[in-house]
Amino acid sequence: MDKSEDKQLGRRNFMKVAIAGIGGLIGAALGLPAIPYIMGPALQKESDDWIQLGSISKVELNIPTLFKKTIETQTGWINTEEEISAYVLTSNGQDYVVMSNVCTHLACRVRWIPEKDSFFCPCHNGVFAKDGTVVAGPPPRPLDRFESKVEDGVIFIKRG
Ligand code: FES
Known part of the structure; x- marks a missing residue:
């Protein structure tokens, strides 16, 4: 393996990590606000006696x-x-x-x-x-x- 192939692999790995990171951020941005909506009613207690x-x-x-x-x-x-x-x-x-x-x-x-x-x-x-x-x-x-x-x-x- 010569130096140019090493550089190619380095770029590929960087792109994989970057894409996975961006995907994770998008998933968190979309998913986190939904958690209280989905879980809220199940966790709600009778508040008013x-x-x-x-x-x-x-x-x-x-x-x-x-x-x-x-x-x-x-x-x-x-x-x-x-x-x-x-x-x-x-x-x-x-x-x-x-x-x-x-x-x-x-x-x-x-x-x-x-x-x-x-x-x-x-x-x-x-x-x-x-x-x-x-x-x-x-x-x-x-x-x-x-x-x-x-x-x-x-x-x-x-x-x-
Ligand atoms: S239900 Fe029978 S008397 Fe009221």
């Missing part, structure tokens, strides 16, 4: 008031939407009870009937008192309650 229902100013004394809230939950890459409905009741404007509107019999939705001063479940004629206790029908237990808190005039329920 409290669900904001709304202002307590709309809750009148001794009248169960319905709040509806759509919450989005992300588990890995799967997004789900869920509607939560809850009745908020206060007898003194200080302490609040938040009740599920899901009947404890077979999970139909109960409605507050002001004229009857009670909740009514249309599926099997279940009746609940204002505080959620069972008055009549097949429901085996009172309406479920959410853990709740009030901050700056806004009522929150704990995510279940």
Whole structure:
């Protein structure tokens, strides 16, 4: 092998290394920004334990008031939407009870009937008192309650 062949091989090797290096840089420039996009949802944790229902100013004394809230939950890459409905009741404007509107019999939705001063479940004629206790029908237990808190005039329920 003479000197000119040595130089040729040196240039070839340099070009191989340079091309591989440029390819690597281009790959990193394109690939690195995609990592958080791909991995982010899988690494995301439930961040908010409290669900904001709304202002307590709309809750009148001794009248169960319905709040509806759509919450989005992300588990890995799967997004789900869920509607939560809850009745908020206060007898003194200080302490609040938040009740599920899901009947404890077979999970139909109960409605507050002001004229009857009670909740009514249309599926099997279940009746609940204002505080959620069972008055009549097949429901085996009172309406479920959410853990709740009030901050700056806004009522929150704990995510279940
Ligand atoms: S589901 Fe409500 S009474 Fe049966």
